[in-house]
Amino acid sequence: MSQVITDKHGIQHYMITINVNGDDYTRVVKANTLLVNVLRDELDLTGTKKGCELGDCGSCTILLENKPVDSCMILAIEADGKEITTIEGIAESSELDKVQEAFINNGAIQCGYCTPGMIISAKALLTRNPHPNEKEVREAIAGNLCRCTGFVNIVKAVLKVSEETNDKEVISNE
Amino acid sequence: MYLPDFDYYAPDSLAETCEALERFGAKAKVLSGGTDIIIKMKSGLLSPEVLISLKKLEDLKKIDYVSKKGVVIGALSTHNDLVNSKILNDRYLSVSEAAHNMASNQIRNIGTVGGNLCNAVPSADLPPILIALGATIKLVGTKGERVMLLEDLFTGPMKTVIAENEILTEIVIPDQSSTGSNYIKFGLRRSGALAVVGIAVAVTVNGGTITEAKIAIGAAAPTPIRAREAEKFLQGKTISDDLLAEAGVIASGESKPISDIRGSAEYRRDLIRVLTRRALYKAINEGHV
Numbered sequence: 001m002s003q004v005i006t007d008k009h010g011i012q013h014y015m016i017t018i019n020v021n022g023d024d025y026t027r028v029v030k031a032n033t034l035l036v037n038v039l040r041d042e043l044d045l046t047g048t049k050k051g052c053e054l055g056d057c058g059s060c061t062i063l064l065e066n067k068p069v070d071s072c073m074i075l076a077i078e079a080d081g082k083e084i085t086t087i088e089g090i091a092e093s094s095e096l097d098k099v100q101e102a103f104i105n106n107g108a109i110q111c112g113y114c115t116p117g118m119i120i121s122a123k124a125l126l127t128r129n130p131h132p133n134e135k136e137v138r139e140a141i142a143g144n145l146c147r148c149t150g151f152v153n154i155v156k157a158v159l160k161v162s163e164e165t166n167d168k169e170v171i172s173n174e
Numbered sequence: 175m176y177l178p179d180f181d182y183y184a185p186d187s188l189a190e191t192c193e194a195l196e197r198f199g200a201k202a203k204v205l206s207g208g209t210d211i212i213i214k215m216k217s218g219l220l221s222p223e224v225l226i227s228l229k230k231l232e233d234l235k236k237i238d239y240v241s242k243k244g245v246v247i248g249a250l251s252t253h254n255d256l257v258n259s260k261i262l263n264d265r266y267l268s269v270s271e272a273a274h275n276m277a278s279n280q281i282r283n284i285g286t287v288g289g290n291l292c293n294a295v296p297s298a299d300l301p302p303i304l305i306a307l308g309a310t311i312k313l314v315g316t317k318g319e320r321v322m323l324l325e326d327l328f329t330g331p332m333k334t335v336i337a338e339n340e341i342l343t344e345i346v347i348p349d350q351s352s353t354g355s356n357y358i359k360f361g362l363r364r365s366g367a368l369a370v371v372g373i374a375v376a377v378t379v380n381g382g383t384i385t386e387a388k389i390a391i392g393a394a395a396p397t398p399i400r401a402r403e404a405e406k407f408l409q410g411k412t413i414s415d416d417l418l419a420e421a422g423v424i425a426s427g428e429s430k431p432i433s434d435i436r437g438s439a440e441y442r443r444d445l446i447r448v449l450t451r452r453a454l455y456k457a458i459n460e461g462h463v
Contacts, residue, residue, distance in 0.1 A: 011179055031182035031225065034212075053175040054213050055281055056366070067254070067283040072175075073212045074284065077182060078205075078229055121279065142365030143278020 016080040020045065021089030029076045036060045036071040039086055047087035047116045051145075058144035061117035062086050068124045070143070087116035090123055098161050099123050106157035110148035118144045122158045131162045175216045184227040188234075188343065191226060192316045196339035198224045204341060205229075206250060209277070209285040210293050234288070234343055237261055244348040249288025249341070253277070256287060266307060266347060267463050268357040268374070272299045275359050278366050288342045291327065294334045295368075297393035301328070302374035303357035305390035305398055307347045315340035325390070328397035352376040352386065354457035358449045362436060369393050370437040371445045373425075375453040377408075384408045387421075387454070394429035394446055401425035404450065413458060422451035 003015040005028070017026045020043060027042050036053075039045045039062070051059035053072045060072040063085035090097045099122050102108070109115050118141055125132055125140035132140070137158045138151075146154065182205075185191040195202055203211060203222035214220040228234065234248040237259045245261055256262055256273035263270050276282060276290075276299050290300050291311070301324065309324045316339045324345065327334050336342065355376035361367035372392035378385045387408040389401040404425040411417050431442035456463065 012181060014182070030179065032177035032179055034177065037176075053216065055209060055277075058278065058280060061280055064283075068280050069283045070280045073209055075182070075205075075208065075212070077184075078208070078227060124279075139365065140279060143280045 014077050014080075016077055018076075018079050018081070019083045021085055027076075031075065031077055033076040034072060035062075035074040035076045035079050035084075038076045039071060039084075045086045045088050049113055049116055051113065056145070057114070058117040058121065058141075059114055061120045061144060063120060063124060066124070066127070068121050068143075085120075087120060090119060097123065098164070099126065099158070102157040102161045102164075103154070106153050106160055108150060108153040108157040110146070110150045114144055114146045114148075118146065118154055122154075122161075126158070126161055126165070130165050130167070132158070134159065177212070177215050178221050180215075180222055181224045182227065183224065184230050186230050188231060188314055188341075191228065191231065191341060192314060192339050194224075194226050195341070196316045198226070199338050202226050202338075204292070206289040206292075207252065207285040208289075209281050210289060228341070239265075242349070244346050247287055247345040247347070249286065249291075249343050249345065251287050253282035253285050253287070253290070254279070257282065265462065266303070266355065268303050268355055269300070269307075269347070272303050272357045272359065272372075272374075275299060275361070275365075287345060291324070291345070292334060292336060292342055294328050294330075294332050294397070296331050296396060296398065297368045297370075297372070298398070299357070299359055299369055299372055299392065301325075301398040302372050302390040302392040303355070304345060304347065304374075305400065306355055306357075306374035306376040306388045307350065307352070308376070308388070310346045310348065311342055312344045312346075313337075313340045314343045319343075325398065325400060330396050350376070350462070352378045352388070352462075354379065354459075354461045354463075356453055356456050356460070356463050358453050358456075360445050360449060368436065371431070371442050371449065373446065373449040373453045375450070375457050377454065377457045379413070379458055382413050384411055384413060384458075389421075389425055389450060389453075391425065391429060391446060391450075394431045394442060396430075399429065401428050401450065403428050408454075418451045418454045418458075421454060422447040422449075425450040 005013045049059035051057035055070045055073045062071045202224040205225040205227045234250040236248045253273040305325045357374040359372045374390045376388045404421045426447035433439045
C-alpha cells in the first residue's frame, strides 16, 4: 500500500507514483481524486479533455498500460504504479505523430474538443492492428463522440494512416 | 464532477478483503473496475463511506480451462479480456461476442465481468449466455465459500444474494453436453447501447430431435429469466420451423418486460418471440458460436 497521511479532518491522503509519457511523477492524492484531474490540474497535461465525465463521450481517453480508457472514471490511486500515455505523449520530440498529421490533412478536426481522445483511440487501434477496415475503425472510436458530427473525415484520416503504413516499418518498430 | 470523500483500502489478499467487508458492513462498497460505481457516486446515487478495491487480487484476473471443471473466468477479468480470450473464442464465441457488444472500448478495458454480474442490471449482456451455458459462480466470504448457479444470484434489479462480507471470485462455464449455443442482443445502436432484450439459448440435439433446451432472457423481467415453459415444450420434439416459432411464442408469453425509454413492453415481447426462434435456429445449425 502506498504511504498514507491522515489530515486533521480525518481525510486520508496517499502518495502515488504514476509514469506519464515516460516520466515518473509522485503526487499526494485523496482517495476520491480522479485520474483525469491529476493529469490536468497537477501535471498541467490539459490536452486530455473533460466532457460528459460519465464515461460516455471519450474526451478524457488516455492509454493506461497501453489500453485506451476513460480517465474520468478511474481513481488516481487505482493507477498507482502504472504507465500512462496522454495526447501530449503521442508526438515524439517536436514531430507530430502520423495519426495527428492525418487528422490535420483530412479535415478531421472541427471544434477539436474530441480530437485528443479520438487520436488516442485511433493510435491504440493502429498499434494493435496497423491495417483496420472501416468497420474496425468505427468500432474503435465508438466510445469517442464528435458533436460536430465529423466522423466521416475522422474515419478517412485513420484509414489514410493505415494506407500509408509500410508493413516493414511496423515490424521494425516492434 | 467530483466525488465525495471516502476511505480507501486495497487489501493484499482475498481473506483480508472479506474481513474488511465484514468490518465495515453496509458502509463499504467493493471497487472492481468502477465503471458503474464511480458514475453512481458522481451522480449521488451511492455514497459509500469506504471503498474496498480489489486491484491487488491478481489471481482473479485470469481465464483458464481446467480439465473436468470447465472454463474458469476470474471475476476481475475485464470485458476485453473476454473478447480477446483464445479459450473463449475457441469454445464459446458468444460469450466473447456478448462482451464485445457492450459499452465502448474504453469501458471494456476497465469494467469487469464480476462487476457486471454483481450490479445485477436486468439488461446486462453477460448473464443470459452464461446462464444458458449453466455457469456457476463462487462466492467467498469470511465464513467460507459457496458455489451456486449463476441464475440463482439475482433477486431483483440491482439485487443479489451476495452477503455484505462476500465477494464473487470466479465464474465457471462447465463442459457442455449441449451441442449449440448463442446470444442475440437487440440494442438501439451498434455501440454503447443497453440491450432492449437479449436472448441466449443452449440446445442439445440428437439426430433431428431436441433432447434439451435452455433459454435465458435479459431485460425481460426484473432479473434475467429462464423461459422454462418454452424449454419444456421443446424437449424431445422433432426439429421443424413451426416448432421453433411456437417456442418463441411461448417464451414471449412467459416474459414480463416493462415499458421504458428503450422500448415498450409489447415491442419487447415481440422481440422475444422473434429472437428466441432465431437463436434456436442458429444454435441448432451452427453449434456453439
